[in-house]
Amino acid sequence: xxxxxxxxxxxxxxxxxxxxxxxxxxxxxxxxxxxxxxxxxxxxxxxxxxxxxxxxxxxxxxxxxxxxxxxxxxxxxxxxxxxxxxxxxxxxxxxxxxxxxxxxxxxxxxxxxxxxxxxxxxxxxxxxxxxxxxxxxxxxxxxxxxxxxxxxxxxxxxxxxxxxxxxxxxxxxxxxxxxxxxxxxxxxxxxxxxxxxxxxxxxxxxxxxxxxxx
Numbered sequence: 771x772x773x774x775x776x777x778x779x780x781x782x783x784x785x786x787x788x789x790x791x792x793x794x795x796x797x798x799x800x801x802x803x804x805x806x807x808x809x810x811x812x813x814x815x816x817x818x819x820x821x822x823x824x825x826x827x828x829x830x831x832x833x834x835x836x837x838x839x840x841x842x843x844x845x846x847x848x849x850x851x852x853x854x855x856x857x858x859x860x861x862x863x864x865x866x867x868x869x870x871x872x873x874x875x876x877x878x879x880x881x882x883x884x885x886x887x888x889x890x891x892x893x894x895x896x897x898x899x900x901x902x903x904x905x906x907x908x909x910x911x912x913x914x915x916x917x918x919x920x921x922x923x924x925x926x927x928x929x930x931x932x933x934x935x936x937x938x939x940x941x942x943x944x945x946x947x948x949x950x951x952x953x954x955x956x957x958x959x960x961x962x963x964x965x966x967x968x969x970x971x972x973x974x975x976x977x978x979x980x981x982x983x984x
């Protein structure tokens with residue numbers, strides 16, 4: 771059974787959290803991780819700062835061997851970094867364990883992650899890796915991934931909840947009848963978390979229905 775786990779970790783425990791030392795007001799969202807020999811290459815979005823400030827913030831960290839801008843959408847910047855093995859921290863657990871990162875959003879207070887394992891055993895192995903490596907995580911939820919109306923229509927419970935509520939409240943109407951802030955408040959989450967859930971939920975539905983692989 772495909773299993774999803776949500777957990778939090780202190781900002782300082784995740785290497786990308788070093789940006790908060792000089793830019794405490796930004797929000798960082800992990801896009802994906804690419805293991806490469808003795809490096810891990812994270813792609814991540816940063817909101818609330820200029821690209822020059824973001825780059826200089828990470829360049830001061832001894833674990834970063836290279837960082838560059840990949841793309842910008844309005845005030846959000848997609849960055850790519852190369853992180854040396856010695857400074858992986860929780861990157862090691864995310865990259866080496868048999869789990870997929872569904873979302874990872876960080877602020878100066880903490881990181882909130884949602885990861886997927888193809889079985890409960892994979893999630894258990896991830897938790898054991900964190901424990902053995904002294905990586906502090908606080909688990910907030912563990913649940914099964916729900917198939918929706920057929921094979922391939924897989925959303926997490928939180929993604930489905932966000933999409934359905936946004937639809938019911940008129941977020942997708944023109945003009946909109948509810949704002950992102952209002953829906954996030956109703957769910958008791960941040961706007962960044964809601965935006966991430968909607969985007970990833972859209973991606974899964976599109977992949978299952980509109981692409982050639984569906």
